[in-house]
Amino acid sequence: MEKINTSIITIxxxxxxxxxxxxxxxxxxxxxxxxxxxxxxxxxxxxxxxDIWNALDETAKWSNIILIxxxxxPTADDITKSLLAEYFGGKLVMHExxxxxxxxxxxYVFKRPMPLLDRNRRQAEVPDVCTVLKNEIGTAPAMLFExxxxxxxxxxxxxxxxxxxMKAQVLPLLQRRFQLPHIAHRTLLTAGVGESxxxxxxxxxxxxxxxxxxxxxxxxxxxxxxxxxxTGEKKIVEQELDKQFPxxxxxxxxxxxTDEDISMEVVVGKLLKEKNKTLATAExxxxxxxAHLITSIPGSSNYFKGSVxxxxxxxxxxxxxxxxxxxxxVGAVSEQTVTEMLQGVLKMIKTDYAIAVSGIMGPxxxxxxxxxxxVWIAVGSRERIETxxxxxxxxxxxxxxxxxxxxxxxxxxxxxxxx
Amino acid sequence: MEKINTSIITIxxxxxxxxxxxxxxxxxxxxxxxxxxxxxxxxxxxxxxxDIWNALDETAKWSNIILIxxxxxPTADDITKSLLAEYFGGKLVMHExxxxxxxxxxxYVFKRPMPLLDRNRRQAEVPDVCTVLKNEIGTAPAMLFExxxxxxxxxxxxxxxxxxxMKAQVLPLLQRRFQLPHIAHRTLLTAGVGESxxxxxxxxxxxxxxxxxxxxxxxxxxxxxxxxxxTGEKKIVEQELDKQFPxxxxxxxxxxxTDEDISMEVVVGKLLKEKNKTLATAExxxxxxxAHLITSIPGSSNYFKGSVxxxxxxxxxxxxxxxxxxxxxVGAVSEQTVTEMLQGVLKMIKTDYAIAVSGIMGPxxxxxxxxxxxVWIAVGSRERIETxxxxxxxxxxxxxxxxxxxxxxxxxxxxxxxx
Numbered sequence: 132m133e134k135i136n137t138s139i140i141t142i143x144x145x146x147x148x149x150x151x152x153x154x155x156x157x158x159x160x161x162x163x164x165x166x167x168x169x170x171x172x173x174x175x176x177x178x179x180x181x182d183i184w185n186a187l188d189e190t191a192k193w194s195n196i197i198l199i200x201x202x203x204x205p206t207a208d209d210i211t212k213s214l215l216a217e218y219f220g221g222k223l224v225m226h227e228x229x230x231x232x233x234x235x236x237x238x239y240v241f242k243r244p245m246p247l248l249d250r251n252r253r254q255a256e257v258p259d260v261c262t263v264l265k266n267e268i269g270t271a272p273a274m275l276f277e278x279x280x281x282x283x284x285x286x287x288x289x290x291x292x293x294x295x296x297m298k299a300q301v302l303p304l305l306q307r308r309f310q311l312p313h314i315a316h317r318t319l320l321t322a323g324v325g326e327s328x329x330x331x332x333x334x335x336x337x338x339x340x341x342x343x344x345x346x347x348x349x350x351x352x353x354x355x356x357x358x359x360x361x362t363g364e365k366k367i368v369e370q371e372l373d374k375q376f377p378x379x380x381x382x383x384x385x386x387x388x389t390d391e392d393i394s395m396e397v398v399v400g401k402l403l404k405e406k407n408k409t410l411a412t413a414e415x416x417x418x419x420x421x422a423h424l425i426t427s428i429p430g431s432s433n434y435f436k437g438s439v440x441x442x443x444x445x446x447x448x449x450x451x452x453x454x455x456x457x458x459x460x461v462g463a464v465s466e467q468t469v470t471e472m473l474q475g476v477l478k479m480i481k482t483d484y485a486i487a488v489s490g491i492m493g494p495x496x497x498x499x500x501x502x503x504x505x506v507w508i509a510v511g512s513r514e515r516i517e518t519x520x521x522x523x524x525x526x527x528x529x530x531x532x533x534x535x536x537x538x539x540x541x542x543x544x545x546x547x548x549x550x
Numbered sequence: 551m552e553k554i555n556t557s558i559i560t561i562x563x564x565x566x567x568x569x570x571x572x573x574x575x576x577x578x579x580x581x582x583x584x585x586x587x588x589x590x591x592x593x594x595x596x597x598x599x600x601d602i603w604n605a606l607d608e609t610a611k612w613s614n615i616i617l618i619x620x621x622x623x624p625t626a627d628d629i630t631k632s633l634l635a636e637y638f639g640g641k642l643v644m645h646e647x648x649x650x651x652x653x654x655x656x657x658y659v660f661k662r663p664m665p666l667l668d669r670n671r672r673q674a675e676v677p678d679v680c681t682v683l684k685n686e687i688g689t690a691p692a693m694l695f696e697x698x699x700x701x702x703x704x705x706x707x708x709x710x711x712x713x714x715x716m717k718a719q720v721l722p723l724l725q726r727r728f729q730l731p732h733i734a735h736r737t738l739l740t741a742g743v744g745e746s747x748x749x750x751x752x753x754x755x756x757x758x759x760x761x762x763x764x765x766x767x768x769x770x771x772x773x774x775x776x777x778x779x780x781t782g783e784k785k786i787v788e789q790e791l792d793k794q795f796p797x798x799x800x801x802x803x804x805x806x807x808t809d810e811d812i813s814m815e816v817v818v819g820k821l822l823k824e825k826n827k828t829l830a831t832a833e834x835x836x837x838x839x840x841a842h843l844i845t846s847i848p849g850s851s852n853y854f855k856g857s858v859x860x861x862x863x864x865x866x867x868x869x870x871x872x873x874x875x876x877x878x879x880v881g882a883v884s885e886q887t888v889t890e891m892l893q894g895v896l897k898m899i900k901t902d903y904a905i906a907v908s909g910i911m912g913p914x915x916x917x918x919x920x921x922x923x924x925v926w927i928a929v930g931s932r933e934r935i936e937t938x939x940x941x942x943x944x945x946x947x948x949x950x951x952x953x954x955x956x957x958x959x960x961x962x963x964x965x966x967x968x969x
Contacts, residue, residue, distance in 0.1 A: 145768050147589045148735075149580030150777070150811075154571050156594070161568030170566045171601060173594040175575070178766070182590060189608060206749045206767045207756055240943075243744070251746050268943070289769070291944055316567075325662070327670050330625045337626055347597075348625045349564050350708075358569070412859075418845025419838025422859045426837025427947055429913055431861075437869070438859035440831075440841045446856040446899055480865055494848055524659075524687070525710055528846055 135309055137163065137170050138194040140186050142202035142211055143288060144177040155200050155293055166302055167311030168196065169362065178208050187218060187283075195281045196305065201288030203271040205250040212258070212274075215285055219276050221260030226272070229263060230255035233270045240268075264300040266292055273300060282308065313365035317376040318358045318392035321383050322540050326350050329357070333382050336375075344375060352536045354388065354395070388540065395539045396424040402546055403434035408483040410542070412438040413451055413476035415463065416490035416506065421535045437480050441472065451475030464489050464501050466518050469509035477513055484546065486510050486538045490521075492530045506534050510542040517545050554728055556582065556589050557613040559605050561621035561630055562707060563596040574619050574712055585721055586730035587615065588781065597627050606637060606702075614700045615724065620707030622690040624669040631677070631693075634704055638695050640679030645691070648682060649674035652689045659687075680704075683719040685711055692719065701727065732784035736795040737777040737811035740802050741959050745769050748776070752801050755794075762787075763794060771955045773807065773814075807959065814958045815843040821965055822853035827902040829961070831857040832870055832895035834882065835909035835925065840954045856899050860891065870894030883908050883920050885937050888928035896932055903965065905929050905957050909940075911949045925953050929961040936964050 139159055145151040153175060160170045174190065176182040183202070190197050202211030216223050233255050237243045254270040257263055264273035264284070269292035276283040284301055286293045305311070321329060326348050330337070337346050343363060349356040359376060361368040380390055389398045403410055412421045422438035425431050439450055444463055447453040453471040461467050472487035490506030497503035504523040509516055519541055523530045558578055564570040572594060579589045593609065595601040602621070609616050621630030635642050652674050656662045673689040676682055683692035683703070688711035695702040703720055705712045724730070740748065745767050749756070756765050762782060768775040778794060780787035799809055808817045822829055831840045841857035844850050858869055863882055866872040872890040880886050891906035909925030916922035923942040928935055938960055942949045 144764070144766055144779075146576070147579055147592065148583050148779075149576040149578070150768060150775075151770070152571060152573050152576045157565070157568035157571045159568070160566055164567050171596070171598075172605070173566065173592075175592040177590070179590075186591070204767060204769075205746045208764065208766050241744070243747075248746055248750055250749060291948065325660070327624045327667050328662075330669060331667055345563070345627065347563050347627050348623065349569060350623075351570070356569075360563075360567075414838075417842075418850075418854075419833075419841030419857055419859065420845075422838030422861075423836075423842045423950075426839075426859075426861060427950065429946055431837075435837075436862040437865040438838055438857070438861075439869075440838065440845075440857035440859065442841075442845060442851060442857075443855040443899075450856070450858075450898060479869060480862075527848055529710065531842075531846065 135168065135196060135311070136194040137168050137196040138190045138198070139170055139173045140190060140197065140199045141173070141175045141288070142178065142183055142199065143175075144208070146175045146201075147177045155288065155290055158290070158294065159198060159200075159297060162297055162302060163305075164314050164316075166306055167314050168305060169314060178202055178210055180210060180214060183211065183214055184218065191278070191281060191283075196309070197281065197283045198301070199283065199285040200293055203285065203287045205254055205270070211285060212256070215261070215274065215276065216258035219258060219260045219278065221258040223256040224259045226255050226257045226263055229257065229265075229272050232265065236270060264296060266296055267299065268292055268295050275304070312362050313368055314360065314362050315365075315368045315372050316358055316360050316392065317372050318356055319380060319383070319390045320354055320356050320388040320395075320398075321386035322354045322388050324355065324383075324386040326355050329355055329383060329386070333357075333379065336378060336382055340375065341371070344371065352533055354536065356392075357383065358392075388543070395536050395543075397428055399539050399543050400425065400428050400431055400434060402543060403484075404430075406546065408546070409434050409436050411436050411476050411480035411482040411485045413472040413485065413487040414438060414440050415442060415447070415472070415488060416492050417488050417531050417535050417538075418442055420531050421486060421488070421538055424535055424539070436482050439476055439479065447472060451479070462501070464491055464505055464507055466507055466509075466520070469507040469518060470516055473509040473511055473516060484510065484512050484542060486542050488534055488538050490530075490534060492527045492534075494527060504530055506530075508534070508538045508541055510538065510545045512549075517541065554587065554615060554730070555613040556587050556615040557609045557617070558589055558592045559602075559609060559616065559618045560592070560594045560707070561597065561602055561618065563627070565594045565620075566596045574707065574709055577709070577713065578617065578619075578716060581716055581721060583733050583735075585725055586733050587724060588733060597621055597629055599629060599633060602630065602633055603637065610697070610700060610702075615728070616700065616702045617720070618702065618704040619712055622704065622706045624673055624689070630704060631675070634680070634693065634695065635677035638677060638679045638697065640677035642675045643678045645674050645676045645682055648676065648684075648691050651684065655689060683715060685715055686718065687711055687714050694723070731781050732787055733779065733781050734784075734787045734791050735777055735779050735811065736791050736809075737775055738799060738802070738809045739773055739775050739807040739814075739817075740805035741773045741807050743774065743802075743805040745774050748774055748802060748805070752776075752798065755797060755801055759794065760790070763790065771952055773955070775811075776802065777811075807962070814955050814962075816847055818958050818962050819844065819847050819850055819853060821962060822903075823849075825965065827965070828853050828855050830855050830895050830899035830901040830904045832891040832904060832906040833857060833859050834861060834866070834891070834907060835911050836907050836950050836954050836957070837861055839950050840905060840907070840957055843954055843958070855901050858895055858898065866891060870898070881920070883910055883924055883926055885926055885928075885939070888926040888937060889935055892928040892930055892935060903929065903931050903961060905961050907953055907957050909949075909953060911946045911953075913946060923949055925949075927953070927957045927960055929957065929964045931968075936960065
């Protein structure tokens with residue numbers, strides 16, 4: 132099997148001045164992995180002629196697959212297409228099928244009442260040395276160049292356009308052109324234990340692993356994901372991982388959240404669906420983020436009914452029926468308040484389970500007794516309630532995220548305890 | 551002024567298999583920009599000896615500032631520290647002040663009951679050819695290497711640790727070491743107009759710009775941000791931008807959302823605060839995401855009171871008092887339903903304004919009459935209500951995001967119309 136080296140080049144000043152977070156590369160890498168393409172390197176450069184040119188030159192030295200995104204827009208700062216024409220020794224020519232497609236999009240999909248602008252027409256120009264890969268949902272087509280058995284594919288940077296082109300054109304093309312190995316992963320998620328402590332527990336397992344199986348620790352949101360990766364012939368690597376993975380699971384069993392590569396909100400959703408139970412949330416400090424996480428999953432309407440975001444104390448009192456006395460004596464961030472919020476939301480939104488949270492996310496609002504990062508969580512049903520106090524030390528958004536993930540995990544254990 | 555070239559190298563398999571989106575680089579680039587450092591290139595490589603080594607070699611050829619993050623954890627997959635020791639011709643030695651700091655963190659901050667593990671002690675080892683930069687909030691210190699007047703700084707990849715080290719150590723150090731130019735940006739946000747149409751409107755302005763001022767188009771969420779960037783001597787570039795930016799604003803005035811580089815939720819928050827008005831939301835299809843966006847901003851409790859996430863129709867009826875007949879005749883995704891949701895939430899959560907949304911986010915739930923992506927939005931007060939129907943063509947999460955941003959923008963125009 133020939134050695135395949137792959138690079139992703141992303142083009143755009145916005146990536147270099149930090150105005151935009153590059154989510155494209157992560158998605159591309161994931162999809163490439165699934166078909167057996169390991170991404171060796173990702174490079175981001177600005178809309179700068181020499182920087183793009185040099186990135187292509189350096190990358191071409193050792194990669195045989197070079198995927199390029201961005202810099203194909205209709206405006207003057209987008210120079211990628213002219214550069215690629217020059218780089219591959221061609222010139223820009225009108226590509227009639229693309230022009231028809233652009234005209235169609237403006238007329239029937241974007242429904243723009245105005246005639247096609249010159250700059251929109253120019254979207255249909257391509258270097259005469261490329262093969263055009265159609266962009267079904269956008270105006271800038273993708274372009275395939277070949278040189279010295281290396282493949283260069285330039286795609287627009289708009290995420291949904293790039294994704295559509297990758298799925299319909301690029302991934303199948305790579306599968307046809309290259310003999311790809313099989314890359315297999317097994318991932319599990321743990322909670323309530325640090326990376327170092329996990330590493331101690333599994334160090335014998337880790338040192339006994341054959342050299343072509345890699346173990347990675349991926350800490351996030353106070354949880355740690357462990358991932359085994361093996362590359363090679365499909366049947367063999369799958370068999371090996373099927374042997375190794377159960378051992379790993381056993382070693383970390385007491386901290387195991389899931390043995391699938393899924394997020395906490397998916398884990399909780401699956402559990403509720405499986406048990407045919409429903410959920411509601413009463414959120415103060417998370418401001419709807421828990422409800423958002425849950426409802427970001429398709430099909431969540433099967434188990435999630437709704438939420439009351441009681442950001443202001445008046446809503447805690449008027450809507451969730453938290454007692455005035457509770458708020459006055461122990462305050463909004465207290466075990467008693469989240470308990471009453473939970474009871475209130477269960478009564479209002481008649482679900483089997485509920486989550487209630489209240490805390491101080493910062494940067495302001497902390498006191499000596501209740502510093503920024505103090506959180507109370509309650510989870511439970513009409514019959515039983517469990518509460519937990521947590522303390523986070525991070526910035527606002529991360530405190531919100533950590534509160535949400537911990538609340539979902541507390542609910543998960545609660546539901547599992549129910550017979 | 552010497553020419554400064556800067557690269558960021560991020561290390562970690564998780565970045566290359568797409569399990570983690572790299573938010574560090576964007577943040578770093580932003581902060582570097584503020585002190586006049588333009589990032590020329592970002593490279594991401596895996597936890598692979600040769601790939602890291604080659605990235606260092608290539609980058610060192612033409613950069614004088616090389617910032618490295620990741621690969622410094624306590625587990626076996628983290629090889630960056632050993633590699634840096636070898637790369638710079640040193641060996642790992644125990645750094646006593648760091649060991650004291652690690653011991654302190656475990657005892658008093660993480661409050662781990664167990665004795666320090668060997669692998670935690672090894673976090674305090676550093677190459678004897680580096681200068682240690684203290685990591686106040688984590689165990690892995692940052693390390694400064696110098697060679698041929700080039701600066702290499704290796705930092706942990708944990709975002710809040712990296713940020714703390716950048717702010718406390720790296721940025722001041724770069725300001726001391728290099729004579730940095732001034733990079734100035736002016737950014738405005740438009741809504742309701744496409745990139746091509748904007749480009750037509752401002753093409754004379756664009757072609758008249760002096761060559762050292764760059765104009766960038768940054769489309770996102772159906773809005774377009776326009777950014778002017780100038781680099782040079784502070785007084786001069788600020789003056790030039792202060793002359794050019796008002797002209798640009800004037801040209802796009804009818805589509806202008808804000809002339810600051812802030813997000814829609816911040817724009818709306820500022821407006822409400824300025825007018826001393828309060829807001830609530832009633833969310834069906836967005837599942838709490840609008841409330842989350844608003845409450846992700848510090849100080850939002852001044853104007854945001856709460857939300858009812860009426861994901862299930864029973865909540866629309868029982869809590870928001872949408873009439874059963876409405877749901878039965880015109881359905882949950884209709885002008886009448888969002889109007890009644892709005893009236894319901896205004897009555898419940900006594901605010902000046904409210905937002906109500908209902909739609910079909912996909913992938914399931916669409917019908918011929920109401921396909922996936924159909925959304926109704928209502929914004930208003932007790933006196934006046936405005937509604938809008940929208941149709942998005944994307945995947946679930948993006949449909950949710952677009953609905954939220956459009957709802958906030960509709961509220962913004964509504965509030966501006968009120969005298």
